[in-house]
Amino acid sequence: MPLYWRIFLLNGVVLLAATALLLGPVTVSTPVLLTEAAVLTGGLAAMLVANALLLRVGLAPLERLTRAMTTTDLLRPGRRPAVSGHAEIAELITAFHTMLDRLEEERATSSARALSAQEAERHRISQELHDEVGQTLTAVLLELKRVAGDAPPAVREELGQVQETTRGSLEEIRRIARRLRPGVLAELGLTAALKSLTTEFTHPGLSVRHHLDPDLPPLGRDTELVLYRVAQEGLTNTARHARARHAELTLRHTASGVELRVHDDGGGIGAAPEGAGIRGMRERALLIGARLSLEPCPGGGTDVRLTVPDRNS
Ligand SMILES: Nc1ncnc2c1ncn2[C@@H]1O[C@H](COP(=O)(O)OP(=O)(O)O)[C@@H](O)[C@H]1O
Ligand SMILES: [Mg+2]
Structure with missing residues (x-):
């Protein structure tokens, strides 16, 4: 009626x-x-x-x-x-x-498009940094070395310092380029890429450890990229917001699928509103049908988990 x-x-x-x-x-x-x-x-x-x-x-x-x-919330489907x-x-x-x-459905399509455009853009910037700025700095280094060879000892020492600074910048640019486009991911796979992400991740007062299960089922390229980007954002957030002393990155195969976990012993996420970073993680998780959770750790700190069900392998 x-x-x-x-x-x-x-x-x-x-x-x-x-x-x-x-x-x-x-x-x-x-x-x-x-x-x-x-x-x-x-x-x-x-x-x-x-x-x-x-x-x-x-x-x-x-x-x-x-x-x-x-x-x-379209980023958290399921509750109806x-x-x-x-x-x-x-x-x-x-x-x-x-x-x-x-x-x-529309959200998934449009965020897939946006994320792939973002990856393409990162790829381009990374390449330009590496090829253009990197090459120029390398040329400057060679030139400095040549000039230093002919210079009087006092000037040579100063030139040596300039060389050191330039070498540092070159390293930094290469690091940024690698962060933008994790070449190791395509070449050596997820475990190697995550290992180098954690070892290169330096922040004063924060030590990062990793436990990476060597026995993972084969994962698709998209899935690997999502796992990598979520790990990257998780660690960046820890460094930026957590005021933590220790952080740990874990990747293992559990009964419910491949689980990536970033956890720290910092101040915890509290009631902070989600920003572009966390929304980006959620969008990426949705893209591959994975589940993302951000929870406080029992002893303080934050626990970010991404679970990729086995059917994605
Ligand atoms: N590991 C963490 N520890 C403490 N606070 C966190 C952590 N991760 C995220 N946050 C909080 O959540 C907010 C949103 O994070 P995010 O979406 O990545 O945006 P952004 O990093 O750009 O601020 C942060 O501003 C911060 O307050
Ligand atoms: Mg962030």
């Missing part, structure tokens, strides 16, 4: 009962007697309570739907209101589910 008629009927029943009472045992005289006023007030209160209860029961599915609509209620309400809930399916 349509919602309109259900509400109309419920109200009708309440009003009919009231009228029947007025025609039967209840009478009103002018001026109103005290007992009559009491009976009328009681009757009105009972009518209002009955109406409120009936409306609440009838509209509960709508309320559930409204709550679901306001709390739905159950389809219940009658005709129109059930139809509305089903329509909402269909809309969510479509939105989730």
